[in-house]
Amino acid sequence: MDISSFLTSLGTSFVIFIVLMLLFAWLSTREGNAVVYYPNRIVKGLEPWEGGSKTRNPFAWISEALSSTEQDVIHMSGIDTAVYFVFLSTVLGILVLSGVVLLPVLLPVAATDDGVRKSAHSTTSNGTFSDLDKLSMANIQEKSPRLWAFLVATYWVSVVTYFLSWKAYKHVSALRATALKSDEVKPEQFAVLVRDLPDVTTEGFKKKLLRAEAIYEESERKGQGMKPTHKAGFLGLCGEKVDSIEYYNEKIKELTQKFEAEQKLTLREKQQGSALVFFTSRVTAASASQSLHAQMVDNWTVTEAPEPRQLIWSNLTIKFYERIIRQYAVYFIVFLTIIFYMIPITFISAFTTLENLRKLLPFLKPVVDVDALKTVLEAYLPQLALIIFLALLPKLLLFLSKTEGIPSGSHVIRAASGKYFYFIVFNVFIGVTIGGTLFSELKTIEKNPNSIFEILAKSLPGNATFFITFVALKFFVGYGLELSRIVPLIIYHVKRKYLCKTEAELKEAWFPGDISYATRVPTDMLIVTIVLCYSVIAPVIIPFGVLYFALGWLVLRNQALKVYVPAYESYGRMWPHMHTRILGALLLYQATMLGYFGVSKFLYTPILIPLPILSLVFFFICRKKFYGAFCHTALEVANQELKEAPHMEQIFKSFIPPSLISVKLEDEQFEDALSQVSRSESFV
C-alpha cells in the first residue's frame, strides 16, 4: 500500500466519522429520539438531559463525558463499567507514555538512516516498501548501532506496561472491595450456591449431612417452559393467525391453570440437586462459600451465589463430572473452530452459489434469474456468508460457554470473551501477518525453507501500514456508528410505526441492553495486541492506537452514562481476565521483538531475553497478590457493618425466579425455611 492510497483510506474513514458525528448532534436533540439516545437515564427515572432544556448545545456530551467522575459511572452503570474504563485509560496511558518517548526518538533515528537495506528489501518484496516504511525499523541497516535506540524502547514500553497495569490492578481491587463493603443489603452477599447435592431420591443419604442447608431447591427447567407471559408473547408473534381477544383470554386461562399446577408440583416434588442457602450475616456467607463441606469433593460443592438476575437456573442441575466433561468438550470445539474456521466458510460459500440456490429453493428462481440481480448476488454471496458467520460467532461462543454449565451470566460472558479473544488474535493478527506473507513469498520459501522466519520478520514493517488502516477504520467508523446509534434508531422507528401496539412492546423496542463485553473487550484487546506488537517496529502506529482508546473512552463514557443499561453486576470480576490478556499481548510483543532483532543480526539481541521472563514473573506476582480477592470475598471486606439489619424474607424472595413469583408461598413453608436459615447460620 503506497502513501496516497493509505491517506485516501484514512480520509474516507474520517469523512464517514464526521458525517456520523453531525448526524448524532442533530438526531440526539430531537425529542422523539430521547429513548434511543438517553435510555439509561430514562430507565433510572431521570430527565433525558440535565436541566431539562430542549435547546441544548449539540456538543455538550463531550464536556459532560470529560467532566464525569468514576463515581458517576459507578452510580449510573455499576462497577463493571467503571472497571472497563480503568482498562481503557490504562491502555491509553501505556500508549501515551510509550509514544511520548518513542515518537520523538525513534522516528528521526529511523528516517535519517538509509542504506543497503532499503534497496535490498525493495528487491525481495516487490515494492511493498513504502514511504511509511522509512519511519520504521525496516529503514535501519543490519547490525547498525542505531538499533540500540529500538532496544531501549522495547524495554521502555514493557516497563510502562508493568507500572500502569500494576497501578490499575490495585485500583480495581480497591473498587471491588469498596463495592462489596457497601452498607446496602445485596441479596447475593447473604447467599451461597450449593451444587451437587447427593441424589434426592435416596432420602437417607440426603439427610446424612448438612441437611439443614438444603432449604430451598428449585427446578427451573420445567418452570421456565411454562412462563405465561413469555409463551403468550411467542404465540403472538409466531403462532397461527387467530387474532381474537377471546382466544387469548381463553388460552391464558387454560395456561394459567396448567402453570399453577406445574408450579406447585415443581415446588413439592421436582427438587433437584442444587440449593441456595441463606445466612443472616455476610461474613458467615463468605466463609461458608470458601469452605470445603464434604470429604468427597464432588459432593456439596459450594460457591458464592451470583446475583439473582444473572443466575442461570437451567445450569444448576448439571452434575459435577458432567460440567467438567462439558467444559473440555467445549474447549475442544472452540479449538477446532479457531483453527479451522475458514473451512466451514469455504464450504458455505461453495454451497451458496446461485446454481445451488436455484435447485434448493425453487421459488427464488424468478428473482435469481434477473440479470442485474444475478451479477450482484454472484459477487456478494460468498462475502455475505463470511459476514453472517462472523456475526454469528459471538452468539455461538456465548452458547458454547453457557453449555459448559456455568451458573452465572457474567461468568458466561467472561468465558465467551476469552474464547473470542483467542479466535480474533489467531485469525486476524497472526493470520494476516503469516498468511499474507507466506502466500506472496511462496517461491522464495520453496527455494530455501530456512528463510521462512527471516521473510516473516522482514514483512512485519510492511504489515504495519495495513494494521494502521485497520485501527483507523475501527475507531472512525466503529465509534461513529456507536455514538450515532443509526441502526438502533432505524429499528426503533420502524418497530414503533408498524409493529408495537402496547407500552411494553414499545419499551422493548428501545431498551438498549448492556455494553456487550463479550465482543467489545476482545476487539479492544486485538487493538492492544496489534499496537503493542508494532509499537517499536513502526512507532507511527502509536498515535492511531492512542486515538482509538481516547475516542473509545469518550464515546463509551457517553454511552455508559446515557445509553446502556447494565444487565448484571459482577464487581469487576472481568478485570483479571483483561489484565492477563494485556500481559499476553505484551509477551507476544516481546517475542516479536526478540525475533525481529534476531533477524536484524544485532549482536546485543540477548539483552532482550530477560523481558519475557520478567513478564511471566510480573504476571505471577499480580496473580498471587490480587487474584484471590476476585475469586472469593475476603473476610476483611465482608466484615463491614450494614446500614440496617438484613430483611431475610426480602433476600429470600429476591431469588425466586419470575416464573414462580405468582405462587402464594404458604406461610408455614416460609417460616420453616426461615427457621432453617437461622439454624444453619448458627451451625457454621
Place this chain on the structure above:
Amino acid sequence: MDISSFLTSLGTSFVIFIVLMLLFAWLSTREGNAVVYYPNRIVKGLEPWEGGSKTRNPFAWISEALSSTEQDVIHMSGIDTAVYFVFLSTVLGILVLSGVVLLPVLLPVAATDDGVRKSAHSTTSNGTFSDLDKLSMANIQEKSPRLWAFLVATYWVSVVTYFLSWKAYKHVSALRATALKSDEVKPEQFAVLVRDLPDVTTEGFKKKLLRAEAIYEESERKGQGMKPTHKAGFLGLCGEKVDSIEYYNEKIKELTQKFEAEQKLTLREKQQGSALVFFTSRVTAASASQSLHAQMVDNWTVTEAPEPRQLIWSNLTIKFYERIIRQYAVYFIVFLTIIFYMIPITFISAFTTLENLRKLLPFLKPVVDVDALKTVLEAYLPQLALIIFLALLPKLLLFLSKTEGIPSGSHVIRAASGKYFYFIVFNVFIGVTIGGTLFSELKTIEKNPNSIFEILAKSLPGNATFFITFVALKFFVGYGLELSRIVPLIIYHVKRKYLCKTEAELKEAWFPGDISYATRVPTDMLIVTIVLCYSVIAPVIIPFGVLYFALGWLVLRNQALKVYVPAYESYGRMWPHMHTRILGALLLYQATMLGYFGVSKFLYTPILIPLPILSLVFFFICRKKFYGAFCHTALEVANQELKEAPHMEQIFKSFIPPSLISVKLEDEQFEDALSQVSRSESFV
C-alpha cells in the same frame, strides 16, 4: 548376563537373607536387645513381647504381623503408617492380579515362538540375548499375531491399577476422615496458622484488621539458640574437655539467667509476622483456615496449624514472596542436581586422590604411605565418594525442602520424598536403560542416527535381567538388614558400653526414630516403576515385584508394631503424593509399551493410544474427587462432637515451644489471650 550368573547372584542374595533372618531370630529373643527390637512397645509402656514369657517362638513375629489389623497399626503407629501399608498392599494387589493373568498366558506364548527375530537380534547386540529373554517379548517375531496377547495384557495391567488405586484412595480418605473426626481433643484441630501479618513496626497498620487474631506470636529463631539442654548437650560432645560438674553447674546457672532474660524479651518485644490463633470449636478453626482474610492475598495468609511437634518455628517468619522465591530457587537447584549429579561426584572423586589428601591433610601421611593401605584406598576412594554423596543426598534434599519455608515437618518430608523420587527414577531407571544401551551401541547409532529409538526399545528385554537382580538384591539384603537391625544393634551396644553415662543418654542410644518416608517411599516407587514398565515385556519380573512388596509388608509390619516410633501424624497426607506417583509410573509404562509395540511393527499398536489419555483422565477425576479433603478439613468431618469440652489452656500451652516452657506466664497475660480467643471465635 547369562542364566547361571543370574542364578548365582540371586542365590547369594538369598543366602544373605537367610543368615540375617536367623540372626534376627536369635538376637531378638535375648533380653538385653529388647530396646533395639521392641522400642516402640517399650516407649508406649508395654511389655516387649506379648504375654511377657521369655521362651518364645523365634518366628512368632511372622504370625503376629500377619494377624495384626489396620486398627492395631493405627493404634501403635498412627494413620500415616497405616496409609503406608495401604500403599504396600495396593501395589502388591496390582502385581498379584497382573501376574495371575500375565504369567500363565504370556510366558507360554513367548516361549513357544522362535523365529527370525532371535537370530537377528543376537547378531546386533552381541550375545546379550539370554535364556531369560526367551520368556520375554523379545522372542516374538515382528508383526506376529501373538502380539495381541501382549496388547491385551497391557490393558489388563492398567485396568487393575485404576481399580485398586481408586479403591485405595477411597479407603485412605475414609481413614483420614475417621481420624480427624476422633472425639479426642487434638490441639492442632483448634488452631490456625496465620502468616504474613503486616509489619509489626507499623503498629497502626497492624491494628487495622483482625488484630484480635494475633494473640500469640513467637520468634523461635532466637529462642532455639538458647535452649539450655540442647546447648549443654552439644558442649558435652564437642566442646573442649573441662569435665568438672562444677563447671557445668556454673555454666548452666549463667546460661539459665541469660536464657530467662532472653525468653522474657522474646515474649515482650521480638514478636514476628506470624501467629497461631486458637478457636474453641473445630468447625470454626477449619472454616477460618479455608477463608480468604485480606483483600491483598499476600497478607494474613491462613492455613491449618500443623501438630505442635512438627511445627518448624524458624520458617514461620519467612515472608510470602520470599517463600515463593526460595521455592523456585530450590526447584532449580534440585533440577540441576538431578541432571548433573554425576559431575560433582566425578569432581569429588578426582579431588579425593591420595596425592591431594597427602597435600591437604599432611597428618594422614604416615597412614597413606603404607603400601597395602595405599592399594586399597586407591581402589575404593572414588566409590567411597559416590556412596557418601548418595547417602548425603536425602539429607541435602530434606535441607533444601526445609529451606523452601514450609512450616510443618511432615510437609518437608513429603517435599523431599518427591524430589528424591525424580532423582532416583531419572538416574537409576532411565539412566541405566538409556545410558547403558547408548554406550554399548554407539557405533550402530553413529552409522544411522534414526535407529536410536529402535535400539533403545530392543535393549529393553535385555535390561529386564539386570533389574530383576536389582529388585532381588533390594528385598533380600535390604529387608534382611531392616528386620535384623544389625547396624542399630551394634551402635547401641558400643554406645552403651563406652559412651552412655545417664539413663537419658541410654534412651537416646536405642531410640529408633520413625519409618523414614523421605527415602523409603521413593525407593518403593522406583521398584513400582521398574516392575510396571517391564511387566508385559518380561513378565518374569512380576514374581520378584510381588516378593519385594510381600516381604516389605511383612517386615515393616513388624517394624511398625514393635520398632519405629512415629515423629509426627499428618493423617495420611502422604497418600495423594503416592497415588500420583503410582499413576506416573503407569504412564511411563504405557509410553514404554507404545514405543515397544511401535518398534515391533505391530499394525494394531494405535489401539494403545487411549491408555495414556485414560490414565490422565483417571488422575484428574481422583484429584477432583478426593484431593480437596487432603488439603483442607471438610466441615462435615470437623463437625463431630467431642468427648469433652476442649480445655483451651491446655491446647494453648501445647503449642509453647520447649525453649519457652519454663517461662512463668503471668496470669494476666494468659487471661488476656484466652479472652481474645473467645472474641475472635465469636467474630468468625
